[in-house]
Amino acid sequence: MKMEAKDVCVEIENDEFYSKFLNDSIKPLVGENLSVTDQVTKLAQGIEKLGKSLEKQVLAKHNDLLTQASHISDLENTLESVQSQVQNLLRGAEKLKERVHTPYYALENQTIMLERVQTTCNLLRHASKILTLWNKLRTIKDNPSKEAIILFDLNELIGDYDFQGIIILEEILSAVNQRRNELLNESTNSLQSSLLNGDKAKLLQCFRVFQNLQCTEEQIKKTVDNMLNDLKKEINSALNVQMVSIEVKKSSSGRVAPGKANIMNAQDFKLKLWDNIDKLFKVDIYNSCTKVIMLQTVMNELHAIGNFRTIAKKFWSDLCLVFSNELEKSSLTVNQSVEIDYPKLLKCFNDLLSKLKCKDLELNRSCLIKWENSFLSKSLGKLLEPVRSIWHLNQVPTMDQIDNAVRVISEALSISLGDKQLSISLANSVAKSIKQMNVEAEQRLSMDNDVAQIIESPTSSQQKNADLCNSLYYFSTQIKRVLLNMNSMLPQESVQIVHNSLKDISSLPVLLMFAESIKNSLYIILMTLHDEPDLIRADDPIGKSLSCSPYMKELQQFVSRCKDIYLSMYNEKPALNECYMNIARSCIERFIYHICNVRPLSKFGRVKLQIDCKYLEVALSPLVSDMTEIGDYYRQLKALHLLLEKTPQEIAKSQSEGASLPYSMVMMFLFSHAGHQLLAPHTCAGWNIQKLMQWLDTHRSEKERLDFVAGALQRYQNHIRQNQIASYDEVYPVLLQMLEDGRNSLRI
Template sequence: MPTMEAKDVCVEIENDEFYSKFLDESIKPIINEQVSVTDQVNKLTQGIEKLSKSLEKQVLAKHNDLLTQASHISDLEMTLESVQTQVQNLLRGAEKLKERVHTPYYALENQTLMLERVQSTCNLLRHSSKILVLWNKLQGVKDNPSKEAIILFELNELISDYDFEGIDLLDEILKAVQQRRSDLLKNSTDLLQSSLLSGDKVKLLQCFKVFHNLQCTEEQIKNTVNSILSDLKKEITAALNVQMVTIEVKKSSSGRVAPGKANIMNSQDFKIKLWDNIEKLFKVDIYNSCTKVIMLQNVINELHAIGNFRNIAKNFWSELCQVFSNELEKSPLTVNQSVEIDFPRLLKSFNDLLSRLKCKNLEMNRSCLTKWENSFLSKSLGKLLEPVRSMWHMSQVPNMDQVDNAIRIIAEALSISLGDKQLSISLANSVAKSIKQMNVEAEQRLSMDSDVAQIIEPPTSTQQKNADLCNALYYFSSQIKRVLVNMNSMLPQESIQIVQNSLKDISSMPILQLFAESIKNSLYIILMTMHDEPDLIRADDPAGKTLSCSPYMKELQQFVSRCKDIYLSMFTEKPALNECCLNIARACVERFIQHICNVRPLSKFGRTKLQIDCKHLEIALSPLVNDMTELGDHYRQLKALHLLLEKTPQEIAKSQTEGACLPYSLVMMFLFSHGGHHLLAPHTCAGWNVQKLMQWLDSHKNERERLEFIAGALQRYQNHVRQNQIATYDEVYPVLLQLLDDGRKSIKK
């Protein structure tokens, strides 16, 4: 309860507007001007009395605890006094111990210092003795720089160990040693420079033995290389200095430039003089500097013991390329433009230099020349594309002069890269883009209208334009191939392959193929009329009669000759034309064999007539194919068909088992013509006409499908014989069954 009352008093004071102002420690309470001072004092007095009464109540309530704490404080004070006494005793003991330790420590310290001084004095005397001995030794080796360097290095090491100041005995010697070392280093450095100029390897070896013995080889190498590079940088700057070049040009051209031609002549002379400077720079200055560094490298390589300095020449070359690049970068615009235009000349200078130096560690650092190479390639690509684009600015077919101009520029692009493989490959890619552009432009102008492959009327203007476009492309392609053949031994194979690959898409075949399809379709129509020939079913004996070929064959001959002379002769690309003609001839032979094997009915007279047609087919196709053997299997099948027409079914079956080249399916279709009227041909069984049969054969090239088609006809014939109780099978039927079985077996093999 008292505790709660105390809390209530505190809460009351905190919440009271008057008392709360006296609780703020940071701000001075402001006396309320509306209340009199007396009232304020009285209120403060009342508040103090309340607090006093609250404290009295709390003391009364906690008096036992307060008394206990007071007694504990007395005990604590006694304990602290005891601890203080013990601490003082401990401090007095520590002081006594300190005195006992310090006395011997100071004595030992003094003795150690004395010993150190004695030791230093002994070392000084020992080093002085060694210095005197080495100095006397040095006096006897004046004519041997290598040994002198060893002794000087040892003296230098001894001198650097201690401070000999104040030792009068050594003052003059130390100065003399320093002077001898400086003189030896200077003489060796001078000898190094003169030896590099004269190419004296023996003296160079002597120099580096001295440097090695003086332990300054790395420093000397660095200084020597930096000196060579610094001198070379000045030469490069002078060669690329456009003002100096201009002055030289003016001096050389004074008095000979005609009025009105000054700018042209000056520009040309400037270019000539600039490249003379660059080529001289590489042939003389850079070459001489590189030979010095390479000789330096070779000499150091012979001295295996002096350390690992295997990349002196390589690092020098890398820095040289970077210096040249930086100086070229800082040169005027006219110089940069000349280098961009004739960049291959710069590359040739680099490559010729490397070839002359014959140092395996030196390789062309192209990254330093990337800016000028990219600019050159960009300009070269523009130069290659410009004649191609200009010749197609209108819809007409480009003339030979325009094509020749494009070929000439391509040949120039390929030739200027000779000697540098990477540049050659880059230019070959640019040439490939030019060729692709040529092909794209031509393809965009090729017409694919409905009359583009008509073979009835004379060639239309569209057909003639297509042929002219194909001929221009072929001429373009063939001339570039000739350029590649002429440069085969000089160009990298990668470059040749890039250009050759870009020429693969250039061909007259797409247009020729359209003509081929039209011609083949017309040939198929002509061959279809074979079935309307009355001579094929004549019953009289052909023996002793002079027979000519069938009318359809004469028509075919005339048609083929006309197509070759009028339409195919428009094209000059012989490889594509030859392939197109072979394609037409093969298709004609194949369809001819299919028709002959399916003529129904066919008499002995008819077979003789077809034999004659076989021979005349070769004559008919001669405008397309000079040598019929080029047709391969198709020609062999035509010959086999010729023999087939004069054999009996049994002979045909025998020749087939002996390896005849005609497919079993076609031979079996032909044998149906030897059978009676009950042995219906396969297509007749299917209710097809010959045209439908030809379509089916075109879409079913698989021999298994064709044999099964024939097997269906044989099965139907067998069912017909059984249903009608016919006593015997047709004499051809067993032969057909045997051939069917053999044909199926040949497929399984």
């Protein structure tokens, strides 16, 4: 049966004609291929099929359908019972609503009545307090502070409720408001007069009134704002170019000659402008600042609650900003005058702050940075201008030109007195000027091949170099004199900046070029001592009158000639002394090298070398008057003098007790006491004296030099063994012991 019903449905759904009627949105189509009669017939057939299918299903399910029909009857009975119960519940709810609403409305009315009673009580209570305070207020005389307290309390009471309509209070409320305004106006007027007269006691009284009226902050803001507005007008007036010009014309009329009016008027304008600015700071701004500081002091003494500890600081900050804005809005002429004479403006600020002596006030430089930068830029241009003009046409500056440049530098440093930061900034500009001077001079120094020649008379290049160095030295000494005179007034940072810039100015680099040429010539002269015949003379020197060797006389003449002809061209004594010391040290050192390596050397030769040691001091005296200034080099020369008269054993003993000469040099000298088989270290290496000097110059380590000597000793030992010589040279053991002592001294 199920399959038959399903088949009927499937047949209808799949039928092209019937399927069109299954869609609700499709209407029966008349224009089909079938005629209307055929369509109706087919529809009737389909309905008949569905009817038969339904009948079959009803017959098959009739027991189930009857059961469901009986259940529907039971459901209707149940619904009727539920409906009856719902109606009873609604009636009960309505009765409950009536029982709740009645007392609620009654309670609401009682609450409203109670609230009104409470309000009335409060009004009466407040009215009573107002009347009491009013009566108390009327009894107070000449005590604004207490009046303020009562008026504040009255104002608080009046503000709590609306007393409109209460006749008894109408006049009182009006009188309270009027009295409060009167007291506030009186205190405000008293505040202004107290600030003007500097009456601190009255000012305290005013602020006690304001504090009791709870309007302190408002009054302070109003007072400070009024001061700032007044100062703004004064600043604008002082910087107003038209007003200044009118005043200048009035003051200068009838006294300026024709043709000079513009120049005089410009000068008078500048003087009048700075008079205005000076008066502005000394009178208007000073008076306002003292008032604000007094306000700050009073508020600190009252210990008022609120942000009252920065009144003066904020006022000063706002004032600096106002001044900066007004100055920036002023005319180009005023701005240019301020840029040119910016230190005057800074002095006005600094003098004012110094006069006020308030730790909360300090200059806000950021407000003036525009004019400060412009001033510094112009100042740098002024400082560099004389330097450029010096070198524009001249190869060597004159004294007058240098004096002019120093004068400009002195003026630049002096105009910054009183302001540390500006002084440091100007000191940096001065340092740039000094550096430019040095750079220009260095570019003109000649570095040709003949610049350090010491054979002929000084060349034009050498003379030019000397003149340039002397000019720079004069320039440096003059600036140092300026610094010395201004040392107590200038900040030490500024002094140090300028001093540091002068460090690069020195004649020493040029002098050291001469020193190298002089030393090379001295080295050649000293080399000739090995050719002196007196060093190997066999006769006894005792009782003979001996003089120094010819090479030493030549050395003395050469040193004197170099100083008189070449080095005397330079005026810078510190650089000259350094050059002299450099030459003297190198000469003594090379002399020691040669003496310690002279071989063969007789007893007569040692005495002769002692005389040369003594005479070397005389030869170098044109350069160094006090030989002790050379330090260790002079001590080594003295030690060498003593060394020449001692035996090897005495030398070893004195060396172990501590001596000025290094072990390596003493050991080289001891080879001159040995026989011909104990070859000197440089002879073992196959070097001549010149090669040895070069090696010593480039190998200054004592360890390397000891190893160099040790190589000669080792070669001698090998020679003795290979040739089976019975005994060593008497100096050999001394050398071995000194070698060990020297190496031990390096480990300490």
